[in-house]
Amino acid sequence: MRILIVHNMLWAHYKSSVFQALQQLVDQQTDISVLVLQIARNERSRASLESNSYESTPTYMYKYELLFDRYLEEVSFRERAQALLRHAKAFRPDVINLTGYYDPAQLLLLVWAKVNGIRVVMQNESTAADQQRGGWKEQLKRWVFSQCDGFFCFGSQAADYVIQLGVPSSKILLRKNAVDNNVLQSVYNQSLPSRTQQQQVFGLRPNNFVFVGRLIEAKNLPMLLNAFAEARKQSKNGTDWGIILLGDGTEKANLTQQISTLGLTDQIILLPGRPWFRVPEVLALSNVLVLPSRSEPWGLVVNEAMACGLPVIVSERCGCAVDLVKNGQNGFVFNPDQPEQLSHLLTQFMDGLVDTNRMGEAARQIIAPYAPEAVAQEMLNGFIKITN
Template sequence: MRILIVHNLLWAHYKASVFQALQNLVDQRNDLSVQVLQIARNERSRAGLETTTDGAPPTYTYNYELLFDRNLEEISFRERARLLLQRARAYKPDVINLTGYYDPAQLLLLLWAKVNGIRVIMQNESTAVDQQRGGLKERIKRWVFSQCDGFFCFGSQAADYVIQLGVSPTKILLRKNAVDNNALRSVYEQTVPFRNQQQQALGLRPNNFVFVGRLIEVKNLPQLLASFTEASKQSKNGADWGVLLLGDGAEQANLTQQIRTLGVAEQVHLLSGRPWFRVPEVLALSNVLVLPSRSEPWGLVVNEAMACGLPVIVSDRCGCAVDLVHNGQNGFVFDPDHPAQLTHRLIQFMDGAIDAKQMGEAAKQFIAPYAPEIVAQEMLDGFIKITN
């Protein structure tokens, strides 16, 4: 069986670890081969985050070709379509895994595959609640999905959305998402012994909530800052806690102003974005991850934090909340329309009413089934199922 995978970004490290694990499985058999077509190196909004002068990322050696060594937005439909069809014809796959339904070039490849009797698995990360749904776009999506033989979904909510659009549950071949747990945990464990020293050097509090991601409106960071300010006033230990916002984005100036207005400049620190493999350096300075987004198809930073043994507080609008957050065991889920819920959870951690260490251990246990090796095996099982 010849497996062809089409993916948008070479920079997407979370997929690289899964593709590597899949390659390792394929290499153990003589009847399988896999090829990954990476369309672009990166996209503009993430430019610069794939390299660093301090440290190097893990090396992945799966079989791939980078079609265009530039940003995704700079590649025309004609360019993408021409090379995708050319490479597919040359590779002669038995099954193709497409990144998504939103790229016309990949939809053209879908039609080519159907004409030539090639099976197609569609990846889906969208959920019913991450955007307003309805109208012509949804009808087109129904038709596109009806042409696919199987689906790899980013979690239960993404799978439920596909089923709502008329797909048989038997076609859902995967309901998980993974990051490189081992690489992340290794960096965290190397950094955490120097936690106190680093906190003092940066002027941080001994305990911190941390957010990781782009500083954009949908992340709902003003609510996090407002809830933290209120919690800090109510908690007996409020002065010992801070907030770390790790990332860059359009809302940075507004957040800086809000921090001044709230009077928490000594407790809240904005840290510039960094490559994914250095994020655990900041997680090591933190106690709890908070992801307050109003819309989030999944939320891979929750995987990352749990792999490092951090409890999590996650908005119920994040796709991962259903699958990864076991309420009261490794963290909490809250409704972003009710800010008091977030404030209450922050106070509980500040007051020591929760055993954060025990929650962190539970987090590592719950994230174990979301390892790249397990996700890759489920992908391979899916490829084999639909080609047989």
């Protein structure tokens, strides 16, 4: 069996860890080979997070070809289509895994595969809740999905969305998403001993909630700041807690102004984004991750925080909430349109009414099956299933 995987970006580390695990499984077989076609180096919007300049950047080993050594936005439809078809014809796959249904060049590859009797697995990370759905786009998706033989979905909500569009549940081959748990845990553990010292360097409180991600409207950060301001008033320990916002984005200036207006410049700190493998350095300065998004197909930062043993407070609009957050065990889920719910949860942590150590241990146990090795094994099982 010859497996061809099409992926947008070489830089997507969380996929690279899965591809490496898949390569290791394939190398144990004599009749299976795999090749990953990386269309571009990165997306322009994520360029600031590229980690090429860091000597400690983890490297991943798997068979791939980088089609265009530039940003994805700079690669035209014609270039993508010609390159994908040329490489697919040369590789002669038995099954193709496509990144998504939104790229016309990959849809063209889908049609080519169907004409030539090649099986197709479609990746889906969208959910019914992450944005408004309807109209001709949904009808197009129904047709595209009807042409596919299987689906790798980012969690239960993504799988449910595919099923709503007419896909039999038997075609759902994967319902997980993974990050490199081992690397994240290692960096976190190395950073913990200097926690107090680093908190003093950054002017942080001894206890902190942390947000990691782009500072954009969909992340719902103004609501988080208002909820924290209210919780600070309600909690007897309000002055011992702060918030770390780790990331960059278009809303940075507005958030800075809001922090000033709330009178919380000494408790809410903005730190610039950093490569993924250095995020645990900031998680080590924190107690609880908060992801308040109004729209979030999955939320890989929740995987990252749980791998490091942090409790999580996650919006119900995040795709990972159903699969990863067990209410009261490793964290809590809340309605992002009801700030009083978030204020209450923040207050609970501030007042010590939540056993963070127990929740952190539960987080590690819950995230363990969401490891690259487990996801790769399920992918391989899926490829074998549909080709047989």
